Amino acid sequence: MDRLTRNAIVISAIVLVLLALSLAWNRFGMTPRIWQLNELLQQDPVLAVYPYRFRAVLFINGVVTLTSPHESEVPIEPFLQAIEPDLAGKSADDPAMLAAQERFWKQEMRAIELMTSQPDVESVVWSLDRAWYHDHGVRLGQ
Numbered sequence: 001m002d003r004l005t006r007n008a009i010v011i012s013a014i015v016l017v018l019l020a021l022s023l024a025w026n027r028f029g030m031t032p033r034i035w036q037l038n039e040l041l042q043q044d045p046v047l048a049v050y051p052y053r054f055r056a057v058l059f060i061n062g063v064v065t066l067t068s069p070h071e072s073e074v075p076i077e078p079f080l081q082a083i084e085p086d087l088a089g090k091s092a093d094d095p096a097m098l099a100a101q102e103r104f105w106k107q108e109m110r111a112i113e114l115m116t117s118q119p120d121v122e123s124v125v126w127s128l129d130r131a132w133y134h135d136h137g138v139r140l141g142q
Contacts, residue, residue, distance in 0.1 A: 034059050037115065041066075046110050050103075051083040052132070054111040062122035064115050067129035068108065074128060076101060078138050 037056040041047055047054060058065040069079040080100045081087045090097045112124045133140050 033120070037064060037118070037121075040114055040118070041111065044110070044114055047107060047114070050107045052079075052104075052107070054107070055129075056115070057127060059121075062120060063125060064121050064123075065125050065127050066111055066115065067132070068126045069129050069132050070104070070108075071126065071128040074140060076104065078140075079133075080104065082136050082138050 034056055037059060041054050041056065052069055055067045056064050057067055070076045075092070077087075077092055077097065080097065081090075084100055087094075087097055087100055115121045115124050130140065
């Protein structure tokens, strides 16, 4: 058997195994845990009414990484002004802006509670959702 034929057989076998695993996941309900966590986030009635969708992007050793439009080095005001246009031009200490921040913090806390209610989730870490800012035309940083 020449080298090209052997490589073609090996690659075909790998593709066949991956296809079989994919079908087994769908047929026997063996969905990856990250998909299950995202489904929990999507189906939660409290999170469903908020304009931002939290997503689980990584789950390793009991730690789930969720996306968020806020991080310590990024101010929250541009995000809030994007989801609530009536906040445009208001300062960070405006009562309407403070109320919007409070609503956002409650959503983040709900996402944390939902994730940590799972027996295999020990903690949550946040990852800045740069894609959300890009998709909504909001510039980050300087």
